[in-house]
Amino acid sequence: MLKLLRRQPWTCRRCLLQQQRALANRRLYYNTNATAGIPHNVQDYTVAGNEAAKRNDDNTLRMIFDSQPFWREFSQRKSGSSAGLLQNQYLTSPEGFLKLASVSLQKCQEIMARVLEVSTLEGFRRLAKDLDRLSDLLCRVIDVADFIRSNHPNPVIQDAATQAYAIMFEYMNVLNTETRLNDLLKRALADPEVTSHWSREEKITAEMLVRDFAKSGIHLPMEKKKRFVELWNSISAVGFQFQNGMESKINHLSFSKDKLRGMDPMLLDRMRRFTSVRIPIDGTMPNLALKSVHDEEARKEIYLASRKASNAQIRRLTRLLELRAELAQLTGYQSYAHMTLSDKMARSPEAVNKFLLALNSNNRQNTEKEIAKLDALKLEDYAKLGQGKPPFSPWDHAYYVEKYAARHDVSRKSRAISQFRSFFSLGTVMQGLSRLFTRLYGVRLVPKETPPGETWNPDVRRLDVVDESNNHLAVIYCDLFSRPGKNPNPTHFTLRCSRAISPEEVSEAALSSDIHPNDGMATGIKPGTNTLYQLPTIALICDFTTPSPNSSEPSLLSKHSVQTLFHEMGHAIHSVLARTDLQTISGTRCATDFVELPSVIMESFATAPEVLSLYARHWQTNQPLPEDMIQTMRLNHENYENIQGAMDNEAQIMMALLDQAYHDSSPLNLGFDTTQIFHTLYPKHATIADPVNSQTTWQGYFGHLFNYGASYYSYLFDRAIASKLWSNTFQDGKLATDREAGERFKNEVLRWGGGRDGWECVAGVLGDNHPANANGKLAEGGEDAMMEVGLWGLGQSRSEM
Incomplete structure (x- = not known):
């Protein structure tokens, strides 16, 4: 399919980029060598080359987030007319969204007409780049519009973005059912005279598109396409109902107050109904x-x-599972x-x-040790009661973890915490x-003033990513403070991806003084080349506490929030440093x-x-974090x-195993029973499991089965790899700031x-001498490689401070 959004659904799934305008009158001028793709005025960062400027940028970076007065002064430095939302030349008004969609749609149709008429060898050799350009034109509208309609506070702009999104999304769906595109790609991939002239990126892009066409049922006859x-x-509708329809079988339980000893008495009094206490089953209670x-039977x-x-x-x-199994069977797959x-x-x-069974085996000894401590x-x-102890059960776990923590958790005893x-x-x-x-990759974050209308909210900070040679690499918009109506989920959006802009595109733009080859958004020359690139433009969304305008105290983060911000910046730096020629495979558009x-790293x-x-550093004294606190x-x-x-x-391994069990071909079998599968799987692989005769149906609360169907293992898989690379490449933190690493x-x-x-990436970073790379086993992938990663284990987990 032409719209390749290869991103992690709960945190990172979207794409955008931006270019610097050349002159104040919003006109672009090119030098006489227009085919080289170089505008006269690419953003100049030479002033940032001296150490004094770098120190100033470093201090400014801290101040724009920590000092409200400083931010107010900084954000008002750049005045003048609007350069457009995200500096997109079309988005100076709500009507601009429809103009952007109209212009992009026309370009898509022109490319499409040319592609469908291809007959020459040269035409086939251009096919991968043409389709990537087609995909980019779709993405540059769909990704920006999707982001803006969800995050802009103005309903008029939200509506305009929604309309632009609908126009391009409808056209994208038309393209994804165009059998001639699939046939042309297959023909090109089968011809050595074509593929021998393709770059690695072009070949991978073509292969991705063919796979996605196959998943979309492109090869099916008309009646089956209709069913597809x-x-x-139906999957979308039922999945939405499943995700949003979680409800318990029982609304509440009633107990005498004595049976609930250990709970806050004031809380129990609030839940009291006559002589009993009602515990609601939905919610956190x-x-x-x-x-x-304390009472085990009550627990x-x-x-x-x-x-x-x-x-x-x-x-x-x-x-939901039945529909997915039918869909897979319809498209020729053994299972979903x-x-x-x-x-x-x-x-x-x-x-x-x-992978999961190897990981569980690696983890089992530690689970048994934990349960032994709690037991x-x-x-x-029970010894205090003079009674024999029953076996350790699932309803004991949370209670005795809390009891153990009360004895051993340093944070509960430390005033410094x-x-x-x-x-x-x-x-x-x-x-x-x-x-x-800077220490790892030779790049840094530079605060940048924005003209009116560039950001969707006054609290948004723009950071430009600059390398050691002062080359502009990317733009990151940071929307990090909470506000009413804002989505609280931390997320990374790539609004426009890295892509080489062809000389033909530059020439087309040069013919019209109103058109910029990247819609006015950020561009730059790739070092060592004359090629113009559209630069990654990224938005980071978090929900940190907004500092009071009347207080000097900045927004202070918990350890969990710090790790969340580092996590989202990990996605951002992936988007920044993956400077690919084709946007289909740029940055986070890799295997999910x-x-x-x-x-995770x-x-x-x-x-x-x-x-x-x-x-x-302490926000007031600037003293470093004391060693005893570390x-x-x-x-x-x-x-x-x-x-x-x-x-x-x-718990995560078991959910991933259940996800796989539910998405095999069994939903098409007569008598398919999700509860039976749940109660067969857990006793077989879990250290403690719900009693088989308990008739629990916890799978109804596993909402991620919708968004992550058959891929819930992914985060565990990346954690296992990250643990190995952290140990090998960064030596468990000893080389955490080492440039070579x-x-x-x-x-x-x-x-x-x-x-x-x-x-290949994992094998390459581990190096040829690593045992896992013996005989190229790891680089080849496959079942043995997956099991090898499972045996690496998960290392340490995240925890709240």
């Missing part, structure tokens, strides 16, 4: 009760009730899992299961990210079970002592890992986007 569309629409109620009753979804919800899930995994690193459900606490309780946030203001963390990127690797950087020394963080995390890290890992990771992983198989 019906199935997709069951979790609170499971952590605090058991609450636990089992909270794991029973309504019958209607289970029917929705069953229907086979269909989904065909373009992933995993390649097959058999390989995913090998010892349970033994103490309350001061941690004071060393992590948003400005110092952004400063730390820039310093880290590989896309989280850079961001970044979470480890966030709290490595070597990195903390770069940025953790040790407190480390001990607190170790305690978490020792008592629930492995069980948390196992950073360049290795950049050159083997980040710079490729989707232009290199993920297995």
Whole structure:
């Protein structure tokens, strides 16, 4: 399919870029060598080349996030007429969205007409680039419009963006059913006289498009195509109902107050109804009760009730799985899992299961150790009662984790822990990210003033990414503060991708003084070439506390929030450094079970002592984070890992195994029963599981089955790889700021986007001498490689400070 959005759904899924205007009158002028693709005035960063300017940029970066008065002054420096939203020359008014869509649609139709008439060898050799250009024209409208309609506060602009989105989305769907495009691509791929002249990127792009055409049922006869569309629409509708229809089978449970000893008495009084206390099953109350109620029988009753979804919800899930299985069968796949995994690193459900079972085996010894520690606490309780201890059960876990933490959690005993946030203001963390990127990759974040209308909200900060030679690499718009109506989910959007702009496009733009080859958005010359590129333009969305305008205290971040910001910046730096010629494979548009690797690695950087020394400073005194606080963080995390890290890992592994079990071909079998599968799988692989006769139906609460059908394993997979690379390449943090290690990771992983198989990236960064690379096994991928990654384990997990 031509619209390739290869991104991680819960955090990173979108794409945009921007170019500098040449003159104040908003006209572009080109030098006499127009075919070289070089505008006279590419943004000049030479002033940033001296050390004084770099220090000023570093200080400004902190101040624009930490000081409201400074930000107000900084944000008002650039005046004049609007350059357009995101500096897009069309988006100076709501009507501009329809103009952008109209112009882009016309260009798409011209390319489409030319492609469908191709008959010469030269025409076939241009095919991959032509289709990438076609995809780019779709994406430059769809991605921006999709982002703006969800994030702009003005309803008029939201509506205009929605209309532009609908126009291009409809045309994209037409292209995705155009059998002639699929036939031309297949013909080109089969001709050595064509492929021998293609770059690696062109060949990979063509192969991706053919795979996506196959998944869209392009080869089906008309009647089956009609059924294909019906199935997709039904899957979307039923999936939405499943995700948003979670409800418990039982609304509440009633207990005497004595049975709930351990819970807050004032809370119990608020829930009291006559002589009993009613515990609602929906919401957070069951979790609170499971952590605090002393009576095991009460905990058991609450636990089992909270794991029973309504019958209607289970029917929705069953229907969703049946529809997906039929869709896969219709398009010639053995199962929905086979269909989904065909373009992933995993390649097959058999390989995913090998990975998950190896990972579970690696994790099992630690889960048993954790349960043994908790079971010892349970033994103490029953010994005090003079009773024999029953086996450790699922409803015991949260209660005894809480009890263990009360004894051993350093953070609960340390007064200093309350001061941690004071060393992590948003400005110092952004400063730390820039310093880290400079040390690892030779790039930094430079605050940039914006003219009126460039951003969708006055709180948005623009950062330009600049390398050591002062080349402009990318634009990042940071929308990091909470506000009413804003989506609170942290997300990375790539609004326009890296792409080489052809000399023909530059010549076309030169013929009209009103047209910029990148719609006015950021461009730059690739070092060592005369090629003009559209630069990645990225938006980062977070929901950090907005500083009070009457207070000097900045937004202070928890450890979790720091890691979240590092995670999202991991996606951003992937988009920035993957400078590809074709946008189809740019940045995060790689295999979805590989896309989280850079961001998971970044979470480890966030709290490595070597990195903390770069940025953790008290917001008032500027004193560095004291060593005793660093040790407190480390001990607190170790305690978490020792008592629930492995069980948390196992919970994720079991969900991934269940996801695979649900997406095989069994939903088409008579008597398919999701509850039976759940109760067969968990006792076989989990350390503790719901009793088989309990009739729990927890699968009805597994909402990710909709968005991540057959690919829930992906985050675990990237965590396992990240753990290995953190250990090998960065030596568990000892080389966390080492340029050689950073360049290795950049050159083997980040710079490729989707232009290199993920297995080759992993093998390349580990090096030829690593045992996993023996006989090229890892680089080839497959089931053995997946199992190898499972045996690496998951390393450390994230935890809240």
